[in-house]
Amino acid sequence: MNAVVNRLEVDLGERGYPIYIGAGIHANADYYRPHISGTQVMVVTNETIAPLYLKNTLQALDGFEVASVILPDGEQFKTLEVLSRIYTALLEQRFTRKCTLIALGGGVIGDMTGFAAASYQRGVPFIQVPTTLLSQVDSSVGGKTGVNHPLGKNMIGAFYQPKAVLADITTLNTLDDRQLASGISEVIKYGLINDRPFFEWLEANMNALLAREPEALAYAIERSCRDKAEVVAADEKEAGQRALLNLGHTFGHAIETGMGYGEWLHGEAVAAGMCMAADLSRRLGWIDGKDFERTCHLIQRAGLPIDPPKTLSSEQFMALMAVDKKVLDGKLRLVLLHGIGESVVSDDFDQQMLQESLGVCRI
Amino acid sequence: MNAVVNRLEVDLGERGYPIYIGAGIHANADYYRPHISGTQVMVVTNETIAPLYLKNTLQALDGFEVASVILPDGEQFKTLEVLSRIYTALLEQRFTRKCTLIALGGGVIGDMTGFAAASYQRGVPFIQVPTTLLSQVDSSVGGKTGVNHPLGKNMIGAFYQPKAVLADITTLNTLDDRQLASGISEVIKYGLINDRPFFEWLEANMNALLAREPEALAYAIERSCRDKAEVVAADEKEAGQRALLNLGHTFGHAIETGMGYGEWLHGEAVAAGMCMAADLSRRLGWIDGKDFERTCHLIQRAGLPIDPPKTLSSEQFMALMAVDKKVLDGKLRLVLLHGIGESVVSDDFDQQMLQESLGVCRI
Numbered sequence: 001m002n003a004v005v006n007r008l009e010v011d012l013g014e015r016g017y018p019i020y021i022g023a024g025i026h027a028n029a030d031y032y033r034p035h036i037s038g039t040q041v042m043v044v045t046n047e048t049i050a051p052l053y054l055k056n057t058l059q060a061l062d063g064f065e066v067a068s069v070i071l072p073d074g075e076q077f078k079t080l081e082v083l084s085r086i087y088t089a090l091l092e093q094r095f096t097r098k099c100t101l102i103a104l105g106g107g108v109i110g111d112m113t114g115f116a117a118a119s120y121q122r123g124v125p126f127i128q129v130p131t132t133l134l135s136q137v138d139s140s141v142g143g144k145t146g147v148n149h150p151l152g153k154n155m156i157g158a159f160y161q162p163k164a165v166l167a168d169i170t171t172l173n174t175l176d177d178r179q180l181a182s183g184i185s186e187v188i189k190y191g192l193i194n195d196r197p198f199f200e201w202l203e204a205n206m207n208a209l210l211a212r213e214p215e216a217l218a219y220a221i222e223r224s225c226r227d228k229a230e231v232v233a234a235d236e237k238e239a240g241q242r243a244l245l246n247l248g249h250t251f252g253h254a255i256e257t258g259m260g261y262g263e264w265l266h267g268e269a270v271a272a273g274m275c276m277a278a279d280l281s282r283r284l285g286w287i288d289g290k291d292f293e294r295t296c297h298l299i300q301r302a303g304l305p306i307d308p309p310k311t312l313s314s315e316q317f318m319a320l321m322a323v324d325k326k327v328l329d330g331k332l333r334l335v336l337l338h339g340i341g342e343s344v345v346s347d348d349f350d351q352q353m354l355q356e357s358l359g360v361c362r363i
Numbered sequence: 364m365n366a367v368v369n370r371l372e373v374d375l376g377e378r379g380y381p382i383y384i385g386a387g388i389h390a391n392a393d394y395y396r397p398h399i400s401g402t403q404v405m406v407v408t409n410e411t412i413a414p415l416y417l418k419n420t421l422q423a424l425d426g427f428e429v430a431s432v433i434l435p436d437g438e439q440f441k442t443l444e445v446l447s448r449i450y451t452a453l454l455e456q457r458f459t460r461k462c463t464l465i466a467l468g469g470g471v472i473g474d475m476t477g478f479a480a481a482s483y484q485r486g487v488p489f490i491q492v493p494t495t496l497l498s499q500v501d502s503s504v505g506g507k508t509g510v511n512h513p514l515g516k517n518m519i520g521a522f523y524q525p526k527a528v529l530a531d532i533t534t535l536n537t538l539d540d541r542q543l544a545s546g547i548s549e550v551i552k553y554g555l556i557n558d559r560p561f562f563e564w565l566e567a568n569m570n571a572l573l574a575r576e577p578e579a580l581a582y583a584i585e586r587s588c589r590d591k592a593e594v595v596a597a598d599e600k601e602a603g604q605r606a607l608l609n610l611g612h613t614f615g616h617a618i619e620t621g622m623g624y625g626e627w628l629h630g631e632a633v634a635a636g637m638c639m640a641a642d643l644s645r646r647l648g649w650i651d652g653k654d655f656e657r658t659c660h661l662i663q664r665a666g667l668p669i670d671p672p673k674t675l676s677s678e679q680f681m682a683l684m685a686v687d688k689k690v691l692d693g694k695l696r697l698v699l700l701h702g703i704g705e706s707v708v709s710d711d712f713d714q715q716m717l718q719e720s721l722g723v724c725r726i
Contacts, residue, residue, distance in 0.1 A: 087514075087519055123522065149451070155483065155484060158481065158485055
């Protein structure tokens with residue numbers, strides 16, 4: 001296959017790196033080699049991805065001293081205990097601090113492999129090969145790595161940048177519809193945050209995305225990564241502006257934690273969370289009913305939930321959100337909307353209205 | 364007590380920080396407050412240190428939202444599992460990413476608290492209050508944090524700098540002799556590496572150090588930190604020169620791992636390791652018999668072992684050293700001596716001579 005491969009630079013000075021977006025690149029040595037400095041390479045993947053893509057990846061790494069470790073698949077395995085298996089594999093293979101890790105899989109594999117790379121012998125390089133739409137548009141940019149703790153999601157981790165990201169759109173063909181939709185949820189998020197034209201492009205092209213048309217997918221991935229890279233480059237360590245990327249995530253994390261990791265997909269929880277944020281924004285009079293409905297409608301067209309789980313009470317929501325990282329000195333801060341493509345971080349909202357949004361969020 | 368408090372700057376640009384060396388400072392609010400930006404403070408300590416120094420430390424932090432977590436004492440508890448208790452305490456207290464951690468204890472507490480700080484919510488600030496001579500002269504400078512893995516010491520961690528270090532020499536009065544000697548082992552190391560005048564000062568003042576004379580201790584701590592800070596400032600991420608600080612450590616780590624963590628104190632293992640490095644250097648003809656004897660003699664006067672454990676065979680040594688972080692692309696590199704105060708990193712040594720040094724190392 002000789003499809004066009006786009007290259008996007010994430011500009012972080014000496015920590016900058018390229019994102020390659022194209023068909024078949026996970027199996028192409030040319031995209032790995034310039035980013036591997038030593039001789040030892042460890043591919044970290046999971047039980048679902050290994051049968052699909054591990055063989056071709058290993059072939060592309062021919063000539064290196066290559067090993068692989070296959071983890072169980074699922075958010076519920078994103079733990080310190082499972083992370084430790086990566087260290088064990090590296091040590092059993094006597095991999096030194098000159099080795100390179102390759103994350104072949106979705107967001108869980110990317111986050112765990114990135115944190116393993118950040119912490120193995122106090123830091124070794126890694127390359128991301130995200131195989132889901134969610135991880136291609138989310139984890140590819142930002143350098144967030146880590147694992148969950150029983151008391152909260154992503155509470156243990158590091159900011160650590162990869163040497164390169166290989167986003168291979170052919171790997172999206174093996175995603176089930178629910179996983180594809182979960183990725184589209186994050187894509188919609190970029191439109192809502194600060195890119196209204198992209199939101200409108202999504203309204204026009206949702207059917208093409210759901211039909212997995214390569215050009216539509218490649219465009220959506222590139223534009224999402226570009227939108228995210230702009231925000232991240234301005235605020236690498238999440239001091240301020242970057243918090244906008246968490247639109248829907250404070251609600252969403254509460255849903256994921258409250259329902260048990262793995263029950264709701266990340267993008268599904270974020271989808272409902274974005275609708276809740278839009279709902280609260282409407283109650284506050286910050287957006288009109290039309291923007292609220294367009295938001296929920298686009299999310300619904302992607303096959304995503306627009307309501308929080310009925311079994312989660314507003315009291316449970318409040319308790320779960322209180323441990324969220326966006327709580328500053330005890331004060332809950334949320335990403336809300338002043339319009340489609342115009343988001344703000346705010347702690348200046350009516351508590352009663354928040355309670356209402358937690359309880360009901362119906363289109 | 365109004366003794367003089369010395370302030371030493373570790374120059375790492377925006378990651379630079381002060382080391383305060385003096386009597387009573389662990390109980391003095393003035394040395395904490397300038398380095399705490401938020402309102403929440405978590406003191407991490409262990410079961411040995413808590414009854415001695417926790418109360419005064421908490422009093423010095425009066426006015427902050429303070430909590431503490433008390434870990435079991437010992438190198439064998441420097442694990443991911445025990446580290447996780449720090450995260451749990453932070454999350455149970457709903458500590459946000461604006462909190463500050465304080466490491467009150469020896470090297471194990473410092474390493475674990477530093478790594479918890481590096482990884483809790485992807486990084487929060489921390490202050491070190493080292494209560495052992497070893498941690499005051501070793502962990503205070505360099506930003507190395509982490510935990511052990513069953514297959515190797517310090518294999519999981521991060522480079523992460525504290526906001527300040529409070530080295531309180533009064534806390535050394537509660538050390539047992541074996542722990543004091545373990546700290547002196549690292550002090551001697553600085554003389555051997557690149558500070559021959561300090562080595563000679565130690566020959567003249569070993570009795571004063573062993574008698575815990577405050578002036579001698581304060582001088583030895585400051586000079587050791589200064590020597591180490593110079594090396595670290597030139598090579599923060601251990602790309603080259605910094606490896607010299609590992610004199611005695613490749614052998615020493617093998618002893619610690621081989622005997623089981625906690626059996627030999629770190630400084631004891633390093634002491635025997637330094638004698639082994641000196642022994643190999645002598646066999647190679649790089650140092651003369653006189654420098655070898657002065658090295659072992661000073662180490663012996665400090666009450667430290669000069670021989671490796673008799674139960675560890677040279678085959679076991681070689682296997683254990685093969686996973687050492689200083690192995691580059693499968694090649695063992697050692698810190699050796701060209702003289703007292705003149706060390707080099709080298710892989711250019713006779714394997715037969717190494718075998719001899721592993722087997723016998725007698726003065």
